[in-house]
Amino acid sequence: MPAKKRAAQDYVHHHQDGSLWAKGQLREGKPTGYWEWFRKDGTKLRSGYFERGAQTGAWTTYDRKGAVYKVTDLTAKSAPKKRSRSATKASKKA
Numbered sequence: 001m002p003a004k005k006r007a008a009q010d011y012v013h014h015h016q017d018g019s020l021w022a023k024g025q026l027r028e029g030k031p032t033g034y035w036e037w038f039r040k041d042g043t044k045l046r047s048g049y050f051e052r053g054a055q056t057g058a059w060t061t062y063d064r065k066g067a068v069y070k071v072t073d074l075t076a077k078s079a080p081k082k083r084s085r086s087a088t089k090a091s092k093k094a
Contacts, residue, residue: 008032015040024050039064048074 008025015021017040024035030053037045043066048059055074063069 006028008027011022011024011026011031012020013022019040019042020038022035022037024031025033031050032052034047034049036047039045041064043064044062046059046061048055049057057073057075059072059074061069061072
């Protein structure tokens with residue numbers, strides 16, 4: 001029988017001054033789902049998704065006014081295919 005999947009728990013972390021620093025969810029101690037980070041002044045700094053503890057998909061960074069500064073795609077790329085030695089030698093000769 002497969003192991004039961006534990007429910008995600010809400011997680012909140014604060015700066016030393018008590019302002020909100022980050023919020024999201026943890027499953028088995030690893031970040032999961034949507035997360036947000038904030039500056040001490042309360043403006044959003046960054047947001048994105050975790051899957052099994054790893055960042056995935058589009059991550060957004062915001063400027064101090066809250067406008068999107070940049071979006072970074074952290075979608076997992078497939079591993080490069082290994083080439084045989086004979087294929088590598090053939091491509092060098094060409």
